[in-house]
Amino acid sequence: METALTRLVGVRRPIVQTGMGWVAGPRLVSATANAGALGILASATMSVGELRSAVREVASRTDAPFGVNLRADASDARDRVRVIVEEGVAVASFALAPSRGLIAELKDAGVVVIPSIGARRHAEKVAAWGADAVIVQGGEGGGHTGEVATTVLLPQVVDAVDIPVVAAGGFYDGRGLVAALAYGAAGVAMGTRFLLTSDSTVPDAVKAAYLAATVRDVTVTTAVDGLPHRMLRTDLVTSLESAGRTAALMRAVRHAARFRRLSGLTWSRMVRDGLAMRHGKDLSWGQVLMAANTPVLLRASMVEGRTDLGVMASGQVAGLIEDLPSCAELVDRVMAEAHETLRGLRAPGASTPG
Numbered sequence: 001m002e003t004a005l006t007r008l009v010g011v012r013r014p015i016v017q018t019g020m021g022w023v024a025g026p027r028l029v030s031a032t033a034n035a036g037a038l039g040i041l042a043s044a045t046m047s048v049g050e051l052r053s054a055v056r057e058v059a060s061r062t063d064a065p066f067g068v069n070l071r072a073d074a075s076d077a078r079d080r081v082r083v084i085v086e087e088g089v090a091v092a093s094f095a096l097a098p099s100r101g102l103i104a105e106l107k108d109a110g111v112v113v114i115p116s117i118g119a120r121r122h123a124e125k126v127a128a129w130g131a132d133a134v135i136v137q138g139g140e141g142g143g144h145t146g147e148v149a150t151t152v153l154l155p156q157v158v159d160a161v162d163i164p165v166v167a168a169g170g171f172y173d174g175r176g177l178v179a180a181l182a183y184g185a186a187g188v189a190m191g192t193r194f195l196l197t198s199d200s201t202v203p204d205a206v207k208a209a210y211l212a213a214t215v216r217d218v219t220v221t222t223a224v225d226g227l228p229h230r231m232l233r234t235d236l237v238t239s240l241e242s243a244g245r246t247a248a249l250m251r252a253v254r255h256a257a258r259f260r261r262l263s264g265l266t267w268s269r270m271v272r273d274g275l276a277m278r279h280g281k282d283l284s285w286g287q288v289l290m291a292a293n294t295p296v297l298l299r300a301s302m303v304e305g306r307t308d309l310g311v312m313a314s315g316q317v318a319g320l321i322e323d324l325p326s327c328a329e330l331v332d333r334v335m336a337e338a339h340e341t342l343r344g345l346r347a348p349g350a351s352t353p354g
Helices: 004-009 026-034 048-061 077-086 100-108 120-128 150-160 174-183 204-212 235-242 245-263 267-278 285-290 293-302 316-320 327-346
Strands: 015-017 038-042 066-070 091-094 112-117 134-137 165-168 187-190 218-221 229-232
Touching: 004 112, 015 026, 015 327, 026 038, 026 048, 026 066, 026 327, 038 048, 038 091, 048 066, 048 077, 066 077, 077 100, 100 112, 112 120, 120 134, 120 150, 134 150, 150 165, 150 174, 174 187, 174 327, 218 235, 218 316
Parallel strands: 015 038, 015 187, 038 066, 066 091, 091 112, 112 134, 134 165, 165 187
Antiparallel strands: 218 229
């Protein structure tokens, strides 16, 4: 299936596997790429050296294009961009809008730039700065999320920009892909659906928790890092929500110290990243400090398998997913469902919109 996305990045299927911290590592990304979709390596939880090693591992596993996701506000963002350019990565994906300078630097090196956005005005800004495409995530998506549903946000963005738009938030099958195409998108991006594959390195106990979840078990909370965060409802999340402000900040201090040890970052570097996070946002220092909760609590579940000690970022579609296919089986299934849906819409006598 050829779309503006497949032509732009050189993949065979208009499907993107999103860059999930502690989840989107070399095995998942290369399996996605070999299935004909675009795999995105998550770098925010890696050091620059670890990122280079991960990129080389993916390249050793596949000849297909893949991407790297990075935080535009990180103090070492340019070092990470240098790795992307030097290692010949095809796509740079950003969790926050990159600066005009970063976009230009990547494009001059032939790298396709695809920021993730959550509002029409953000899409308009990065498009004006030269972004090649955007991933637009509606409120159904996992992790940090907004309030506007994909079905409302997606057509807004499609109408506002003249670059390819990839739809995210609420997608897990071929019917969703067809729906996104009908809205004018060039493809879909999926996180939770790729997390729940046999190629994902997430521990089995954590996958089982996702598979057991219903739609009502996926909630949005600000208790983890002070920002709206969609995840599975667990006893830990409930306890975090009931904790007082002092207890929450003390917990955040402990997690910040642990993440510093895990990542090898210095306190001065973490302060610089905190300042970058506050720039242009109405965040208190308490919220910035609480943001250190996220990588530690996610690692506890996604790496260590401790569903009792960690949080599990999740899209609402977790309540609809029932199996763990390989990436190849998943992508093939999504495409088969999409083609079947399209045939049904075109069949004689079939009802069509309008």
